[in-house]
Amino acid sequence: MTKREQSYPAFAVAVDLVVLTVLDGALQALLIERGEEPFQGRLALPGGFVRIDEGLEAAAARELAEETGLRVAHLEQLASYGEPGRDPRGRVVSVAYLALVPEPPTPTAGTDAAAAGWRRAVGLAHRKLAFDHRRILRDGVERARAKLEYTTLATSFCPPEFTIAELRQVYEAIWGHPLDPRNFSRKVLSTEGFVEPTPSATTRGGGRPARLYRAGKASELSPPLRRPTT
Amino acid sequence: MTKREQSYPAFAVAVDLVVLTVLDGALQALLIERGEEPFQGRLALPGGFVRIDEGLEAAAARELAEETGLRVAHLEQLASYGEPGRDPRGRVVSVAYLALVPEPPTPTAGTDAAAAGWRRAVGLAHRKLAFDHRRILRDGVERARAKLEYTTLATSFCPPEFTIAELRQVYEAIWGHPLDPRNFSRKVLSTEGFVEPTPSATTRGGGRPARLYRAGKASELSPPLRRPTT
């Protein structure tokens, strides 16, 4: 950075969390209802200010634990948002993080949230949220959609052991497109390191028991699993 | 963000720029030599503090204009870096931007830079830079490499009109791999919106004149142009 600047303007730095899961066959995001001004009563992303001695990712992990207590399978930085005026309280730069969690137990509302809950991401796309959180949420959802194509991140939405059908349903929920079960199986099983077989099987589906798999060691998918066009 | 926080700790917010170009058949980054402490004499990314009434991208664009005056073909946010202790002067969160520029005229050193210049990205990977700038540079280079696969961003490195061979040389320089000219041509020309033909041709290569193209309207490449393995 430059040295010429004599003054270091004072900013507040916050982290905001786009927490996503797959629930009832749909991609859902964790939102809180704001209890105070500004934007009282409006839905908002969970988050909070970064402490002065704390790293960005550490702050995100702390807020996530404080506000949800969920087991988090994946946490990555999304982007930063810092338009002047995005927060009426002052000059706040917010570093957004994307968190992916498997099958969620109902989240407990944090001390600062009037209510917390999962809402379907598609319905949220046109709803007014606090601050610029709709934009942040949209960026997070798009990041997740895109990353399913070329990473093994879908396993982050699954329990520790899962069936191929459950993994496929993650893709279908997030992309909003049905996938051919046979072609999907072939792709997943032929991609080295995507999933590892376990000795066990489950019958929670009702029909013939399905083999259970664990997430493999690979993180990239190459060639990618392309999202159907339409 | 949370409301419970009573104090808003004061941070400085900076932008750092990973400015990339293709020069002498290699990917090169714009670096300055720091004239003052901390890290005096060490190479660093250009950048500066964000003003209190200024957006993040606006600050990046301003610094870019101030320090280089280059025509910028592409500017996107890269990531934010905010470990405590990354800047000995205090708590600084840096929002890094990635800028891609075509054939550069020699950059003019900014007022705050002892010297500015292009250095090969590969050689820089193992060199000590100021702050955590080596990490930021590495992230920027990797972003550029990856984005060549699934976007038309390579045209950002080219002049307004360019030949297919010049576009191919951008890929070869950034990926560090030779590409088959015939397969490359087929891919580029058969991808709708990648390039648009112009009526003119050039003979700056020496042999048969080559047709000139302009960047097309498409920004995504689907299916992608895969990077050779090895």
Add this chain to the structure above:
DNA sequence: TAAATAGTGTCTCTAAGACACTATCAT
């Protein structure tokens, strides 16, 4: 035995990779 879900095999077609020849300029 009927219903439900799991798991596999084949054909086709698109597109990438490997490769060789012809075309058009300058000298």
Add this chain to the structure above:
DNA sequence: ATGATAGTGTCTTAGAGACACTATTTA
């Protein structure tokens, strides 16, 4: 003519998409 670079065509093969049948469980 020779050298240099541009531009096109073919064969092969990997892999995606479409599609139908058999297998194993519960009710």
